[in-house]
Amino acid sequence: MNKKQLVAKLSGSLNLSKADAERTFDTITNTILDALKGDDSVKIAGFGTYKVAKRKARVGRNPRTGEQIQIAASQKVKFLPAKALKEVFNR
Amino acid sequence: MNKKQLVAKLSGSLNLSKADAERTFDTITNTILDALKGDDSVKIAGFGTYKVAKRKARVGRNPRTGEQIQIAASQKVKFLPAKALKEVFNR
DNA sequence: GTTACTATATGCAAAAACTGCATACCCAAT
DNA sequence: ATTGGGTATGCAGTTTTTGCATATAGTAAC
Structure with missing residues (x-):
């Protein structure tokens, strides 16, 4: 499964447009990344x-x-x- | 950073209630998990x-x-x- | 508040990862 | 639809990681 397919699934489960689902997903990965950058x-x-x-x-x-x-x-x-x-x- | 703190951050970034942010996050991890279970x-x-x-x-x-x-x-x-x-x- | 999970620390064997690099492949974005 | 780029694979040999049992301490979840 790649990101596109994952986003498509989330779009359904979360009742969001694909664009919103992708934005949501990116926000999460970025938040995790930022925390890791901050040595956490x-x-x-x-x-x-x-x-x-x-x-x-x-x-x-x-x-x-x-x-x-x-x-x-x-x-x-x-x-x-x-x-x-x-x-x-x-x- | 733990899950609670992550959810709190997401709640802000995504403009969702904490409950919704957590639901969203859980949906994502579960989707990933399901894909992995399916040998993918x-x-x-x-x-x-x-x-x-x-x-x-x-x-x-x-x-x-x-x-x-x-x-x-x-x-x-x-x-x-x-x-x-x-x-x-x-x- | 109470229960559940997680990190840690210990010694040690064996699995697995890491290195450069070329090729093939699949995905992502134009 | 095309293309550029990230990713998987294979190669060998050395380094790194893993994970065993178990109790405790600390943290997180409900």
Whole structure:
């Protein structure tokens, strides 16, 4: 499912136009993003937690050539599924 | 930020009552969940992709006793941040 | 207020992710 | 409808993450 299909479904469920459904959805993702930018994690009970994880610089390797490569430190958004979410897929 | 705080923010941004904002939010997470249950991944352009990843069975360990334990195969929801999302935190 | 969930901390084995890069593919926006 | 761009895949080898049991503390939900 892509964003377009998701918005179409929401449009029906929420009784909104597709444009409004998309605006609503974008507002939510942007709100989550802003919180993460502000160095905050976002916990959604029953769904999961979004966190920004810091990755240290390290030595990697080009799999083609085997050449060693210095990899800079970075940050990535991690999603940790909540208990309820795990259970849905494991029973 | 927790769900309550997120809903409060959305209530403002979307000009909805808190109850409606929460309903809207829950509808979205449920829609995503349903898609994942249906063995589908959910791609959200500019944000990320939710996938169900299969984890193989493996050997674990009780950290208290050191006793070895067989861990069954399982599934978990993975979130892969989109390029745009990574760039926000790495520049 | 009471119940439920979540984070944490512990040691350690094995799975999985990460790196560059080219290709194929699918989506999004023009 | 076309095209540009993000995304998936495969490759190997090293780094990183995962998740086991369990109690406690803190937070959130109802």
